[in-house]
Amino acid sequence: MVQVKGLKLTVVLREEEGGYSVQCLELPGCISEGETREEALANIREAIEGYLEAFPDGMERLKQKKEVVEITV
Numbered sequence: 581m582v583q584v585k586g587l588k589l590t591v592v593l594r595e596e597e598g599g600y601s602v603q604c605l606e607l608p609g610c611i612s613e614g615e616t617r618e619e620a621l622a623n624i625r626e627a628i629e630g631y632l633e634a635f636p637d638g639m640e641r642l643k644q645k646k647e648v649v650e651i652t653v
Contacts, residue, residue, distance in 0.1 A: 587642050607631050
């Protein structure tokens with residue numbers, strides 16, 4: 581979870597060759613990366629803020645009730 585502008589958002593952080601990639605599940609196409617885990621998380625916060633500035637009605641969608649469920653297959 582990453583908190584931006586009072587919202588808690590779910591991100592997927594993946595270790596890859598040469599660093600980390602990170603994607604915000606609630607915002608389609610909101611993806612970033614970094615050489616370290618900390619850098620990747622800082623970069624996704626910046627990407628989320630930019631996304632919400634570009635698409636302000638996305639903020640209302642994010643405030644709707646959601647549930648995160650993990651399943652094993």
